[in-house]
Amino acid sequence: PSTSATPSVEPNAAGWNNEDVTVTLNATDNQGGWGIKKITYSASGAQTIAQTDASGNSVKVPLDHEGTITLTYYATDKAGNVSDRKTLTVKIDKTAPWVKSTSPSNKATSVSSSAKISVTFLEGGAGIDPATLNTNNFSVWRSGGEQISGTISYDAASKTVTFTPSSPLAKRTSYRAYIRGEGGRLGSYRDFGVWDKADNTLSTVPEGKVYPIFEYTWIFSTGSR
Numbered sequence: 482p483s484t485s486a487t488p489s490v491e492p493n494a495a496g497w498n499n500e501d502v503t504v505t506l507n508a509t510d511n512q513g514g515w516g517i518k519k520i521t522y523s524a525s526g527a528q529t530i531a532q533t534d535a536s537g538n539s540v541k542v543p544l545d546h547e548g549t550i551t552l553t554y555y556a557t558d559k560a561g562n563v564s565d566r567k568t569l570t571v572k573i574d575k576t577a578p579w580v581k582s583t584s585p586s587n588k589a590t591s592v593s594s595s596a597k598i599s600v601t602f603l604e605g606g607a608g609i610d611p612a613t614l615n616t617n618n619f620s621v622w623r624s625g626g627e628q629i630s631g632t633i634s635y636d637a638a639s640k641t642v643t644f645t646p647s648s649p650l651a652k653r654t655s656y657r658a659y660i661r662g663e664g665g666r667l668g669s670y671r672d673f674g675v676w677d678k679a680d681n682t683l684s685t686v687p688e689g690k691v692y693p694i695f696e697y698t699w700i701f702s703t704g705s706r
Contacts, residue, residue, distance in 0.1 A: 482556040486569040497679035500547040508556035514557035522554040574606030574679035591704030594650045599643040607678035626654040
């Protein structure tokens with residue numbers, strides 16, 4: 482017999498899904514054969530399924546755990562012939578990234594004029610899409626409305642994005658930093674906001690609140706050095 486696996490939704494270009502996936506396993510026997518007796522499947526990784534026999538030539542397997550799941554399957558026909566084992570890898574990340582911490586911290590004072598501004602994300606799934614980290618989505622403004630020029634860098638290991646000002650910050654001055662979430666998209670192009678590789682936009686809902694806002698903000702001020 483021959484087998485195939487068809488997921489209910491295809492992964493994005495990065496290989497991730499941000500919703501549950503149901504995989505339909507199908508088996509067919511050769512022309513003139515006795516027909517399919519059963520499909521056998523199991524799963525390992527983020528979701529484990531013990532080896533299971535499903536009678537007939539089709540079965541749906543729901544996958545809903547976040548992480549990387551390997552689905553193994555094969556079929557047996559009524560004559561006892563067994564197909565080759567096949568595998569399908571499904572990666573699921575349904576959780577939006579969050580801002581874990583910032584540097585300087587919110588309402589920090591006496592910050593050095595040579596300081597860099599950074600954000601560390603809480604993101605345990607697909608990882609932040611570095612293409613969405615730019616000076617439109619992460620910006621620093623001087624009190625009075627002047628945007629500070631600078632460059633963006635990202636360290637995937639620490640999940641930290643850093644804004645490096647083009648020139649030292651002004652002394653004894655207040656600043657406000659913004660990192661944007663809840664963005665819109667045009668097709669697969671992220672035109673606003675920080676996203677992870679599974680197409681989850683950065684969550685900016687304040688702690689203890691239920692309404693969304695469109696950016697995470699914090700303030701700090703420099704000292705005399």
